[in-house]
Amino acid sequence: RAAIDAGTDGDSSTVGAGADGGVAVVQKTLTLVGVDGEDATSIVGENGPGLYAESATLELSGFTLTGTAAQVEPGALWAVGSSISLVDCRIADTDATAYASGVVWLEDSVAVFHRTTIEGNVSVGHLLFATIGGSLHLRHCVIRDNEVEVLWYVHAVDTEMHNNLFAGNTTDTGMYFTANGTTQWIYNNTIYGTIGSGGDLDTLDLQDGQLVQN
Numbered sequence: 001r002a003a004i005d006a007g008t009d010g011d012s013s014t015v016g017a018g019a020d021g022g023v024a025v026v027q028k029t030l031t032l033v034g035v036d037g038e039d040a041t042s043i044v045g046e047n048g049p050g051l052y053a054e055s056a057t058l059e060l061s062g063f064t065l066t067g068t069a070a071q072v073e074p075g076a077l078w079a080v081g082s083s084i085s086l087v088d089c090r091i092a093d094t095d096a097t098a099y100a101s102g103v104v105w106l107e108d109s110v111a112v113f114h115r116t117t118i119e120g121n122v123s124v125g126h127l128l129f130a131t132i133g134g135s136l137h138l139r140h141c142v143i144r145d146n147e148v149e150v151l152w153y154v155h156a157v158d159t160e161m162h163n164n165l166f167a168g169n170t171t172d173t174g175m176y177f178t179a180n181g182t183t184q185w186i187y188n189n190t191i192y193g194t195i196g197s198g199g200d201l202d203t204l205d206l207q208d209g210q211l212v213q214n
Contacts, residue, residue: 015063019044022067025056025082034062038090038117042066048073053082053109061087069096069103069123076121079109086111091118100125100149106157108133117142126150127171130157137161144168151175159184166191 012031022045034041043050045067051060052073063086069075075094077084084106094103102125104118111130118141121127127148130136135158143151144167151166152175159177166189177184 015041017041021046022048022050022052024052024054025058026054027056029057031059032061032063034060037062038064038088045075049076049078049105051077053077053079053084055081057083059085059087060089062089064090064092066091066093067095069094069099069101069125071099072101074102074105074129075123077104077106079105079111080107081109083110084112085114086116087114089113089116091116092120094121094123096121096123096125096148098124102126102129102150103146103148104128106130106134106136110134112137112139113141114139115141117144119144119146121146121148123148126153127169129153130159131155133157135159138164140164142167146170149173152177154178154184156182158182159186161186162188164189168193 009029014033014035017036017040019042023043041062042064047068048070050065050067065076067075075096076091091104096103102123103121104127106129111134118127127146127150132155136154138161141164143164147170149171150173151169151171154177156178159182
């Protein structure tokens, strides 16, 4: 938290092992590196997201994001009009059972997840919700052992998802994508063991996009 609060626009900082309360980044450009890795360095939201970003550009590596969803706030990550990059991170063990605001909410934002693990989250809403503008890039990630109402809801967002593993998730409605004029490339993903109320959900509902070699 201290590195974020004290950081000025354009700063790059390293962060040691430990757990900090939820943080907000507003109208800043910051790069933060957890030098001891994601298993040792956490940002924890107690009544809302671990990380909130508004009109910000933020690059994180080596962190775990987690939290407890509030009435209108997701539990782990909430980005509004921002550019977010998570590399070698985790989004894990989020409790979003009291409200349907979910785990990750991306609104009019550009988000890049690379070699990031999303696991062990529980939600009566979505795991990831991305809507209206921006883009979502998911590369070489693992999404596993989450228990959620909606696994993935992506609406009117440019989407690139490749070389990801979806495994052992429990969901009622699976993954849903709608293009509405945007570009969607989804390829070389492995999807198995995803179970919903209707049975096996090892499929994607993709409108006006490209679904290749999954």
